[in-house]
Amino acid sequence: MRLIGLTGSIGSGKSTVAQLLRALGVTVLDADEYAREGALVLKSEICQxxxxxxxGGEVNRAALGRLVFNDPAARRRLEALLHPYVRRRMQEETEKARQAGHRLVVQDIPLLFEAGREADFAGVLxxxxxxxxxxxxxMARSGLSEAEFEARDQSQLPQEEKLRRATWVIWNDADLDTLQKRVEAWYREVAG
Structure with missing residues (x-):
């Protein structure tokens, strides 16, 4: 089985690429999905x-996001709580895919490089x-202000550094049909 990491900066289109890969039959595991799951499982620790x-004992995701994207120390505290959970869930689901005979598994991890995970993969897209x-x-999809976008973007590794470290790059700077063709070309190359 070939394990590929998928990442990109906020607003780059990672989720759209993940959907297009799923449509091609690729197993795509979403770190954000497991982080949301972890926020429920670990809500008492997060609230503490x-x-x-x-x-009322419930995590307000918007308030938590504003807090951690404006305070690097708070972000590190949250990551220390969530990342072990997310990593364990990704490993469990990757192993299930391996046992099921899947030839290609993609792990969609927004903070892949920031977490030092690139060595875990055959390559990073x-x-x-x-x-x-x-x-x-x-700003159009989530209603974030320009300042909120900037704070989130600056909390991640710069896109230029991600491009330097990438095994493959898909540019999402055109329409959906163009992106789909680029994803299909990448898939043919990798799944061969």
Missing amino acids: AFPEACA VVAAPTALRKARV
Whole structure:
């Protein structure tokens, strides 16, 4: 089985590429999905660490996001809680795919390079787009302000560094049909 890491900066189109890969029959595991799951499983620990982001014992994801994307120390505390859970779940699901005979598994991990995970993969696919386009996408889809986009973008490794470390790059700077063709070409190359 070939294990590939998928990453990219905020608004680059990682989720769209993941959907296109799933449509091609690729097993794609989403770290954000396991982080949301982990936030539920670990909500008492999160509320203890971040009481200002909780109400009635429930985590307010928007409040938590504002807090951790503006405070690097808070972000590291949250990552220390969530990352071990996410990594364990990804390993479990990767092993299930291996046992089921899947030839290709892609792990979609927004902070792949930041977490030092590139050595875990046969290669890393980076989805990239111009910063102005990424900003416009994020602001349109999530309602974040320009300042909130900038804070989140700056909390990650710069796109240029991700491109330097990538095994493969798919540029998402055109329409969906163009992106789909690029994803299909990458898949043919990798799945061979």
